[in-house]
Amino acid sequence: MGLGLASSNDNPDDSASMTKKHFVYGLAGLCKLLGCSTSTAARIKKSGVIDAAISQYGKIIVVDADLALELLSVQKKRNKMVRGGYKK
Numbered sequence: 001m002g003l004g005l006a007s008s009n010d011n012p013d014d015s016a017s018m019t020k021k022h023f024v025y026g027l028a029g030l031c032k033l034l035g036c037s038t039s040t041a042a043r044i045k046k047s048g049v050i051d052a053a054i055s056q057y058g059k060i061i062v063v064d065a066d067l068a069l070e071l072l073s074v075q076k077k078r079n080k081m082v083r084g085g086y087k088k
Contacts, residue, residue: 022065033065034072049075 024033030041044050045061053068054061 024063024065026061030061030063030068033063033068044072 024030027038027041027045030045031038034041034044036044045054050063050068050071053064053071055064056062
């Protein structure tokens, strides 16, 4: 008998939540992701721009790659706007 509850298979938004996350590990993984040196990756991590994408447990660093790239692109756009890179 139906109780009016939708099963998880009925919701098309569930497929979006089932997408595979892409993680990189450590500063070396961040270097590969960004295509930069270790010191530059450490500087970006320390700046706080990608803090929402980073989980750190002691010495282990886990970075959500997609979120980190998105945060960096937003920051890059903000910097251009502040410095007058966009013309009206």
